[in-house]
Amino acid sequence: MARPRKPLLSRERIVRCALALVDSEGLQAVSTRRLAAELGVSGPSLYNHFRTKDEILDAVADEVCAHVEVSMFEDGTGWRDALLAWARSYRAALTAHPNIVPFLAQGPGRRPSQLRMADAVFGGMVAAGWSRAQATHIGALMRYFVAGSALGSFARGFVDDAALYARDYPHLDQAHLLAEHQQRVDEGAFETGLRALVDGLSLQFGQQQS
Structure with a gap:
């Protein structure tokens, strides 16, 4: 099977998904398991981009402040x-x-x-x-x-x-x-x-x- 032209996962996709969860359900909704399910990937694949949940939330917070x-x-x-x-x-x-x-x-x-x-x-x-x-x-x-x-x-x-x-x-x-x-x-x-x-x-x- 040919490899996909675009990677299935990226920091940007993870951050967008996490921000959407925060917006709709609050901070408590964000977990690596929930994000993996929302993104349709295995949980461990998230760790190729972020080591912890707090690192993900840091990136989400930074994305929000980037618009200031x-x-x-x-x-x-x-x-x-x-x-x-x-x-x-x-x-x-x-x-x-x-x-x-x-x-x-x-x-x-x-x-x-x-x-x-x-x-x-x-x-x-x-x-x-x-x-x-x-x-x-x-x-x-x-x-x-x-x-x-x-x-x-x-x-x-x-x-x-x-x-x-x-x-x-x-x-x-x-x-x-x-x-x-x-x-x-x-x-x-x-x-x-x-x-x-x-x-x-x-x-x-x-x-x-x-």
Whole structure:
């Protein structure tokens, strides 16, 4: 029998399959046995590409972060606008794959995309005049904020039951409508918080320059 022109398995196929499982069923759905079954291969063949399940999840997390734009820290954009643009791009990548966020929140480890992102943000802040310690704090602060905003939906946390709120929580008399406007509410909350954070940093930056 002639050998297939394309290999049956590749790192890219494994990562795509693992990401699809994370998106649809969560982190707990990913195992080497499940991936092998989904890909139609034997379990040991996965180890030709990845040594452990965590290595697979590292590659999945790295693939998600590869879509975060960081060029704004290197193209002359002011630090304030760069932070705003980066945070929006970062959130967009995470909200597209919210189930991977808890794994990403553990830190960059050895993941190239996350390390490049950290390097770009830190370098951009230092180049703009922030101290190395301040740049580290800003990077951490923004990561906490963006990751937290992508973990879940504030609006969807309120049930569609007007009677519940009217009876015991009169100040929440419109809360039953929040889920219906989920995207607008969640994006509005993110933008409000993001601008508050960056405005506060701008104030600090101005004070240290004066």
